[in-house]
Amino acid sequence: xxxxxxxxxxxxxxxxxxxxxxxxxxxxxxxxxxxxxxxxxxxxxxxxxxxxxxxxxxxxxxxxxxxxxxxxxxxxxxxxxxxxxxxxxxxxxxxxxxxxxxxxxxxxxxxxxxxxxxxxxxxxxxxxxxxxxxxxxxxxxxxxxxxxxxxxxxxxxxxxxxxxxxxxxxxxxxxxxxxxxxxxxxxxxxxxxxxxxxxxxxxxxxxxxxxxxxxxxxxxxxxxxxxxxxxxxxxxxxxxxxxxxxxxxxxxxxxxxxxxxxxxxxxxxxxxxxxxxxxxxxxxxxxxxxxxxxxxxxxxxxxxxxxxxxxxxxxxxxxxxxxxxxxxxxxxxxxxxxxxxxxxxxxxxxxxxxxxxxxxxxxxxxxxxxxxxxxxxxxxxxxxxxxxxxxxxxxxxxxxxxxxxxxxxxxxxxxxxxxxxxxxxxxxxxxxxxxxxxxxxxxxxxxxxxxxxxxxxxxxxxxxxxxxxxxxxxxxxxxxxxxxxxx
Numbered sequence: 001x002x003x004x005x006x007x008x009x010x011x012x013x014x015x016x017x018x019x020x021x022x023x024x025x026x027x028x029x030x031x032x033x034x035x036x037x038x039x040x041x042x043x044x045x046x047x048x049x050x051x052x053x054x055x056x057x058x059x060x061x062x063x064x065x066x067x068x069x070x071x072x073x074x075x076x077x078x079x080x081x082x083x084x085x086x087x088x089x090x091x092x093x094x095x096x097x098x099x100x101x102x103x104x105x106x107x108x109x110x111x112x113x114x115x116x117x118x119x120x121x122x123x124x125x126x127x128x129x130x131x132x133x134x135x136x137x138x139x140x141x142x143x144x145x146x147x148x149x150x151x152x153x154x155x156x157x158x159x160x161x162x163x164x165x166x167x168x169x170x171x172x173x174x175x176x177x178x179x180x181x182x183x184x185x186x187x188x189x190x191x192x193x194x195x196x197x198x199x200x201x202x203x204x205x206x207x208x209x210x211x212x213x214x215x216x217x218x219x220x221x222x223x224x225x226x227x228x229x230x231x232x233x234x235x236x237x238x239x240x241x242x243x244x245x246x247x248x249x250x251x252x253x254x255x256x257x258x259x260x261x262x263x264x265x266x267x268x269x270x271x272x273x274x275x276x277x278x279x280x281x282x283x284x285x286x287x288x289x290x291x292x293x294x295x296x297x298x299x300x301x302x303x304x305x306x307x308x309x310x311x312x313x314x315x316x317x318x319x320x321x322x323x324x325x326x327x328x329x330x331x332x333x334x335x336x337x338x339x340x341x342x343x344x345x346x347x348x349x350x351x352x353x354x355x356x357x358x359x360x361x362x363x364x365x366x367x368x369x370x371x372x373x374x375x376x377x378x379x380x381x382x383x384x385x386x387x388x389x390x391x392x393x394x395x396x397x398x399x400x401x402x403x404x405x406x407x408x409x410x411x412x413x414x415x416x417x418x419x420x421x422x423x424x425x426x427x428x429x430x431x432x433x434x435x436x437x438x439x440x441x442x443x444x445x446x447x448x449x450x451x452x453x454x455x456x457x458x459x460x461x462x463x464x465x466x467x468x469x470x471x472x473x474x475x476x477x478x479x480x481x482x483x484x485x486x487x
Contacts, residue, residue, distance in 0.1 A: 028193025030162030038330030065443010074127025095128030295438025370469030
């Protein structure tokens with residue numbers, strides 16, 4: 001039997017049995033990722049008397065943004081390792097182990113050494129896992145298998161379930177028993193997913209163990225030298241004070257911009273790109289900029305919104321049978337995955353019902369970006385309120401989530417459809433770079449936030465982002481023409 005043909009394997013809700021294991025890995029990886037991210041910012045800027053590290057709040061937010069952007073940069077490296085060195089399955093497994101080790105480092109190694117070790121390991125591991133696990137899911141199905149879309153829908157539900165419960169449990173653990181137990185809970189979650197996957201990984205199709213484009217042995221020294229040189233440059237930059245905690249987010253922003261310009265230049269100057277493909281690459285430029293603007297605001301749920309939850313939110317609740325209780329700071333980060341779980345089927349049903357009458361992709365992008373800007377403007381009515389109701393932030397995240405559902409699900413798909421045949425991976429890398437750029441910017445921008453300048457901060461970013469969305473809407477017809485038949 002060819003294990004790649006799973007048409008008779010319906011052991012998991014009509015889907016291949018192995019989907020259950022990959023679903024579990026993704027659920028627990030997202031549980032650990034978002035669980036850790038829910039408390040790591042406050043761990044950095046809380047005073048040592050409160051169990052934190054006492055790092056400046058703006059610097060801490062910048063580190064979180066830089067870390068988040070690095071995850072997407074490392075996903076490109078992870079994809080290269082999978083394609084050229086060890087294959088998707090081994091890359092994913094090693095990445096999951098690195099993630100678990102990173103959370104263990106945060107849990108058991110004290111102070112800044114534990115923070116640095118943990119964030120570096122989790123960033124590298126999450127990037128490698130992000131680049132490969134989707135490919136593993138796709139390998140469970142034949143190209144014409146009608147269950148494919150439903151299988152991916154089930155798989156992505158694991159992302160949001162993990163993102164929902166991670167901050168809830170780690171935030172509760174941090175509030176009651178301290179930060180290191182919260183990080184330990186994230187490590188345990190990743191270990192559970194890894195153990196379950198390890199017991200069943202042999203059941204994956206043989207294709208995921210293959211290396212699609214093996215790196216010739218004679219090129220190993222060259223690439224090893226490049227890797228060593230890159231690490232050496234980073235080390236020297238740190239030693240000579242060129243790379244510091246204060247400018248880390250800005251450095252990641254700069255590196256991402258340079259990488260994006262280089263990839264666009266390769267695609268637009270290559271003689272292997274046809275005129276139609278050249279036009280499609282050009283059409284992606286305004287959507288790349290719009291995507292980066294969207295993520296620059298959306299990812300502030302892990303920077304500014306976390307600070308806002310700590311300093312401006314009324315988290316004291318009176319609950320039946322439980323009495324007075326204070327909601328953990330990180331719980332606001334569970335609003336988004338909750339709304340995703342609630343609304344994703346609604347949006348999917350709407351697009352299905354509308355069929356060919358649904359908005360074209362540039363229009364969806366423009367609407368999504370404008371909604372994200374509008375979400376930031378919703379902070380303004382509460383600027384003079386001393387203690388902001390938690391439900392108000394829930395409303396803000398509801399609007400932001402609607403924007404996400406208009407932009408995020410179609411972004412990666414669009415990059416694959418616009419990609420030149422000779423460079424399919426580079427276009428996907430460009431989409432990830434837009435997310436990396438926006439995420440790093442969320443850290444850089446957070447340095448300008450304070451409770452005293454909320455009107456200027458939220459008002460300016462909201463208005464600029466809405467303007468970008470409106471410009472994209474106005475250019476929608478022209479961009480659609482440039483896409484040359486892609487919708």
